[in-house]
Amino acid sequence: MENKLPNKDEKRDKQKPGMRQWVYGILASVLCILFVIWTGYYIVLLLIPVFIDIYITKFIPWASWKNVKNPRLRSILEWVDAIVFALVGVYFINTFFFQNYQIPSSSLEKSLLVGDFLCVSKLSYGSRSPMTPFSLPLMQHTIPFFDVKSYLEKPQVDYQRFSGGRAIEHDDIVVFNYPSGDTVALNRQNEDYYTICKEEGRANIWANKAKNGNIVYRPIDRRENYVKRAIGLPGETFELRNDTVFIDGKVQKEPENMQLLYCVQTDGTMIAPAIFDELGISNEDRAMIIPENIATLDSTYAVKLGLKRENGNSGLLYPNVPLTKEMIDKLKTRSFIWSVVKRNEYLKRxxxxxxxxYTQPPLYPVSYDRDIEYGDYPSTWIPKRGETIKFDKDVDYKVALYERCIKNYELNDFDYRDGKVYINGKQADSYTFKFDYYFMMGDNRDKSADSRMWGFVPEDHIVGKPLFIWLSLDKDKGWFSGKIRWSRLFTSGNKK
Structure with missing residues (x-):
């Protein structure tokens, strides 16, 4: 039988789009339009002709690489196509909808634990526009192994938050970009730049590259992600007295799993490692718990400290034991436990x-010297968009407290000299804030680097809200001895 080559009309018929292609093309175009309505990114409308051509008209041979005869080259191109498609998808999802976040420190224990992997919703408070649009997905600021930036600093897009989210409420656990991380000493990334400048001098930090490394600036959305609890909201006055939070002068309810450091006194009995295991105290925390022999402590002194002395015996004192109320109740069931006293209260006594x-390390603002006892933080007004502060009294303190907000976050020229404030070159007696700000704290109150150390969190630094824990790994356990915390999987990531 004679083979017949297909004529032009037959080729054209084979290229006609089927129902599936029409559905895909229309669906892609509708989603594109909805995205533009949501974000206002009108340039995205240019993708509609591309989608129509990919699925329907097919003027451009988008998949011509599939016709490559060399099987090895075709296989490579298939992988490249799949990887590019996946990276674009991940970038889009991470930017506007959801992001993975791993808890790196114990600042929110026992609500969230080190090794918890969170699914963070960026829709909860309204998705934020990508301020540094040219960046690699799944990399916050550095490409692993190469120690180079994972983003291009330019262009920068102005802050915008899209509609659909709700406002942050009291006690919400929030993921945000670390405000004080705008400047970083690369060899000391775990330390706050402004604090080490206060302690060692800015000139010394910049001069000693061997110790500190290069000093770099990071855009807002490329700064480290932190997670804390929103304790104070815009326009409120925050105060901490004897480990108790006051908002506008009213006592606030404590988080259920709030953890403080305690001094635990025994009758001289050593606390066995099995008890620490039962309480869920990590190996890292145990390293801080070194028992002290207080046998020489006289009875009067012991009583004043809140401790016990019996038959000439003062027992052993375990300082810096991190405990929740539930953990204290469990510990007190042991007959050899004599007393449990808050570490901060013990130091005050x-x-x-x-x-x-006994004063705390430098607290925010670090440029304003003051002695603050453990467990306290002075009354502080949290800036609110549209509200005004006046530089009429306590100017030194107000400048120290709000200069970073006015200068670093709201991008004004700021100068303070001879007791007068100058904003954008003009003397100013007041300032009206452009952003809302938040006061964030960890539940592990005595081991949390939070707003008490580095100040307020501006609204443009808010990333999202943890939805649930999708994986939880205990770094102190092996894979066959309880490393996976099964009981935490798919539980709420926003525990009250």
Missing amino acids: RGAIEGHI
């Missing part, structure tokens, strides 16, 4: 007896 104050 000891300071009063010895005639001096």
Whole structure:
């Protein structure tokens, strides 16, 4: 039988789109239009002709690489096509909808644990526009193994938050970009740049590259992601007294799993490692718990410290034991436990007896020297969009407290000299804030680097809200001895 070559009309018939192609083309175009309505990114409308051509008209041979005769080259091109498609999809999802986040530190224990992997919703508070659009997905700021930036600094897009989200509420657990991470000493990335400048001098930090590395600036959305609890909202006044939070002068309910450091006194019995295991105290925390022999402590001194002395025995004192209320109740069931005293209360009592104050490390604002006892933070007003502060009294303090907001976050020229404030070159007696700000704290109150150390979180730094824990790994356990915390999987990531 004679083979017949297909004529032009037959080729044209074979290229006619089927129902599936029409559905895909129309669906892609509708989604594109909805995305533009949501974001206002009108340039995205240019993709509609591309989608129509890919699925329907097919003027451009988008998949011509599939006709490559060399099987090895075709296989490579297939992988490249799949990888590019996946990266584009991941970038789009991570930017506007959801992002993975791993808890790196114990600042929110026991609500969220080190090794918890969170699914973070960027829709909850309204998705934020990508301010640094040219960046690699799944990399916050550095390409692993190469130690080079994973983004291009230019162009930068102005901050915008799209509609659809709700406002942050009291006690929400929030993921945000670390505000004080705008400047970083690369060899000391785990330390706050402004604090080490205060302690060692800015000139010394910049001069000693061997110790500190290069000093770099990071755009807002390329700064480290942090997760804390929103304790104070815009326009409120925050205060911490004896480990108790006051908002506008009213006592606030404590998070259920809030953890503080305690001094635990025994009758001289050593606390066995099995008890620490039962309480869920990590190996890292145990390294801080070194028992002290207080046998020489006299009875009067012991009582003033909140401790016990019996038959000439003062027992052993375990300082810096991280405990929740539930953990304290469990510990007190042990007959050899004599007393459990808050570490901060213990230090205040000891300071009063010895005639001096045990003060915390530098707190925000670090440029304003003051002595603050453990467990306290002075009354502080949280800036709110549209509200105004006046530079009429306590100017030194107000400048120290709000300069970073005015200068670093709201991008004004700011100068303070001879007791007068100058904003954008003009003397100013007041300032009206452009952003809302939040006061964030960890539940592990005595081991949390939070707003008490580095200040307020501006609204443009808010990333999203943890939805659920999709994986939880205990770094102190092996794969066959309880490394996976099965009971935490798919539980809420926003525990109250």
